[in-house]
Amino acid sequence: MSLRIVVTVKYVPDATGDRHFADDLTVDRDDVDGLLSELDEYAVEQALQIAEDADDAEVTVLTVGPEDAKDALRKALSMGADKAIHVEDEDLHGTDAIGTSLVLAKAVEKAGYDLVISGMASTDGTMGVVPALLAERLGVPQVTLLSEVSVEDGTVKGRRDGDAASEQLEASLPAVVSVTDQSGEARYPSFKGIMAAKKKPVESWDLSDLDIDAEEVGLDGAYTKVDSATERPARTAGTIVKDEGEGGKQLAEFLAGQKFI
Amino acid sequence: MAEVLVYVDHVDGAVRKPTLELLTLARRIGEPVAVALGNGAADTAAALAEHGAVKVLTHDASEYAEYLVVPKVDALQAAYEAVSPAAVLVPSSAEGKEIAARLALRIGSGIITDAVDLEAGDEGPVATQSVFAAAFTTKSRVIKGTPVITVKPNSAAVEAAPAAGAVEALNVTFSEKATGTKITGRTPRESTGRPELTEAAIVVSGGRGVNGAENFAIIEALADSLGAAVGASRAAVDAGWYPHTNQVGQTGKSVSPQLYIASGISGAIQHRAGMQTSKTIVAINKDPEAPIFDLVDYGVVGDLFDVVPQLTEEVKTRKG
Numbered sequence: 001m002s003l004r005i006v007v008t009v010k011y012v013p014d015a016t017g018d019r020h021f022a023d024d025l026t027v028d029r030d031d032v033d034g035l036l037s038e039l040d041e042y043a044v045e046q047a048l049q050i051a052e053d054a055d056d057a058e059v060t061v062l063t064v065g066p067e068d069a070k071d072a073l074r075k076a077l078s079m080g081a082d083k084a085i086h087v088e089d090e091d092l093h094g095t096d097a098i099g100t101s102l103v104l105a106k107a108v109e110k111a112g113y114d115l116v117i118s119g120m121a122s123t124d125g126t127m128g129v130v131p132a133l134l135a136e137r138l139g140v141p142q143v144t145l146l147s148e149v150s151v152e153d154g155t156v157k158g159r160r161d162g163d164a165a166s167e168q169l170e171a172s173l174p175a176v177v178s179v180t181d182q183s184g185e186a187r188y189p190s191f192k193g194i195m196a197a198k199k200k201p202v203e204s205w206d207l208s209d210l211d212i213d214a215e216e217v218g219l220d221g222a223y224t225k226v227d228s229a230t231e232r233p234a235r236t237a238g239t240i241v242k243d244e245g246e247g248g249k250q251l252a253e254f255l256a257g258q259k260f261i
Numbered sequence: 262m263a264e265v266l267v268y269v270d271h272v273d274g275a276v277r278k279p280t281l282e283l284l285t286l287a288r289r290i291g292e293p294v295a296v297a298l299g300n301g302a303a304d305t306a307a308a309l310a311e312h313g314a315v316k317v318l319t320h321d322a323s324e325y326a327e328y329l330v331v332p333k334v335d336a337l338q339a340a341y342e343a344v345s346p347a348a349v350l351v352p353s354s355a356e357g358k359e360i361a362a363r364l365a366l367r368i369g370s371g372i373i374t375d376a377v378d379l380e381a382g383d384e385g386p387v388a389t390q391s392v393f394a395a396a397f398t399t400k401s402r403v404i405k406g407t408p409v410i411t412v413k414p415n416s417a418a419v420e421a422a423p424a425a426g427a428v429e430a431l432n433v434t435f436s437e438k439a440t441g442t443k444i445t446g447r448t449p450r451e452s453t454g455r456p457e458l459t460e461a462a463i464v465v466s467g468g469r470g471v472n473g474a475e476n477f478a479i480i481e482a483l484a485d486s487l488g489a490a491v492g493a494s495r496a497a498v499d500a501g502w503y504p505h506t507n508q509v510g511q512t513g514k515s516v517s518p519q520l521y522i523a524s525g526i527s528g529a530i531q532h533r534a535g536m537q538t539s540k541t542i543v544a545i546n547k548d549p550e551a552p553i554f555d556l557v558d559y560g561v562v563g564d565l566f567d568v569v570p571q572l573t574e575e576v577k578t579r580k581g
């Protein structure tokens with residue numbers, strides 16, 4: 001039987017752009033170019049490797065996001081994913097992590113899955129909680145933050161490098177996995193891959209396709225509220241000296257003045 | 262006064278510093294009730310009591326060490342149901358965030374992660390977060406259910422505030438899902454004898470400019486002269502010169518020390534994300550155009566192989 005892998009990918013504002021908030025205190029997605037979150041490229045990569053090692057596998061990439069989020073799906077398809085699902089709905093604007101996990105869970109169930117692979121965190125929200133939430137909602141094991149992952153005979157194994165220890169994990173499929181940026185470089189799309197991606201199917205679903213009420217998601221359905229967002233004041237310009245042979249000593253003098261020595 | 266549940270991060274009974282900081286924040290909102298799980302749980306009580314815990318709920322079972330995350334969620338939920346707290350605070354470690362998120366979902370609450378400050382507000386606790394690589398500061402609230410908030414290390418001072426700290430056994434029934442992900446092996450991290458990166462008052466970091474694993478000895482020597490932790494940029498980690506546990510930045514550790522010294526690091530946005538909120542920032546880089554100089558209080562344009570050893574010597578001389 002075919003191994004059905006669903007990769008959750010997020011379309012995010014470019015971190016090197018001038019990211020800011022919109023008037024309603026949601027992340028502004030209009031003024032900064034968006035892209036497939038770099039950390040989700042690692043998830044796509046591991047999905048492709050697992051699929052290549054399996055006898056028969058299918059990789060579906062799934063995103064919840066605005067119209068432009070199709071770009072993220074295209075990128076993943078050109079890396080080698082087989083098909084894509086785009087959940088898009090006006091009422092999704094402002095959805096928080098709890099709501100996003102609901103939409104992803106319903107979409108993953110509708111798509112059918114043996115393995116869900118997520119990134120370690122989105123580069124805009126950086127919460128790193130959606131994979132755990134997804135596992136809780138789906139009622140399947142969470143095997144998260146892996147720097148190494150493999151699938152064999154219906155079992156997923158991996159290594160999780162934590163603060164206090166490095167752990168070997170194991171769970172039966174179906175399961176939700178997330179991988180870190182230590183899991184191995186993501187491939188670049190080849191020219192052939194980019195051309196092939198244009199012909200790959202991208203399905204579009206809205207909230208009604210997933211039996212989700214508008215009140216459960218979006219800004220109104222959110223469980224958290226941002227009251228204010230203030231730009232951090234630029235740091236006051238510091239002293240910069242050129243080393244003419246005494247740079248280390250000058251630095252020590254500064255540190256002593258600040259009572260660090 | 263309302264009770265506030267505080268999840269205890271400890272290693273075999275030794276309470277880690279971020280939990281003591283959480284107790285300081287919890288006391289702003291109510292009376293801290295601590296939850297300590299696993300091996301040595303009861304040994305945490307003295308330290309927790311000294312820092313304000315009115316009660317310490319403890320439970321030990323082999324499941325905590327044998328299965329990932331879910332047993333701890335089951336226990337925290339049991340504590341939540343026993344106490345009916347006004348808020349639940351959890352240290353913002355990778356595991357802490359996962360435990361907190363699953364609890365929030367189960368109890369129908371919202372979750373805020375990576376708070377750097379917490380205050381009582383008219384409509385519940387107000388969390389301060391540092392977002393977009395610390396370019397913005399936001400204030401947020403949980404508006405549904407009991408606020409579940411994870412807090413980053415170094416967000417508050419550890420304060421002594423003796424309280425009863427009465428130890429009570431927590432009743433936990435593990436859910437069917439608790440044994441879903443088996444931990445089949447564990448290699449504890451070796452201690453370097455240096456301070457914890459996220460807890461250190463001073464961090465000395467090296468980047469691609471350090472140019473080789475063996476050269477990190479220069480960075481370590483400076484760190485040791487100052488009693489500092491050692492950090493590294495992702496470029497240095499990817500090159501295999503220093504362990505990933507020491508990476509500072511978006512996909513490594515966030516640090517917010519009194520003093521951060523960057524050597525041979527350019528200051529890419531993803532690196533800044535993990536160190537921008539440091540109180541005093543110092544950089545040594547041979548490129549005067551390196552973006553790290555936009556952040557510094559004091560910068561030296563020069564070769565780190567000259568500047569760093571000279572600095573180390575001078576620190577040693579001055580310290581005597």
Ligand SMILES: Cc1cc2nc3c(=O)[nH]c(=O)nc-3n(C[C@H](O)[C@H](O)[C@H](O)COP(=O)(O)OP(=O)(O)OC[C@H]3O[C@@H](n4cnc5c(N)ncnc54)[C@H](O)[C@@H]3O)c2cc1C
Nearest residue numbers: 468469470494495496510511512513525527531547548565
């Ligand atoms: C999704 C994502 C996540 C990331 N996460 C992180 C992260 O967590 N942490 C992180 O650090 N990066 C992260 N990065 C990578 C980041 O973009 C940069 O590539 C990285 O920080 C560069 O490291 P560096 O400053 O050491 O190297 P470089 O940018 O190559 O800079 C080296 C610097 O050393 C200087 N130098 C060289 N020789 C000397 C010398 N002898 N004396 C003095 N100065 C010298 C050079 O002038 C240069 O400025 C991430 C990137 C992405 C896309």
Ligand SMILES: Nc1ncnc2c1ncn2[C@@H]1O[C@H](COP(=O)(O)O)[C@@H](O)[C@H]1O
Nearest residue numbers: 008009064118119121122127128129130
């Ligand atoms: N809107 C979304 N669409 C698809 N996947 C998402 C979305 N938001 C989060 N994810 C997935 O969840 C991971 C963690 O996200 P977060 O918890 O927001 O940091 C990401 O790396 C993605 O794999």
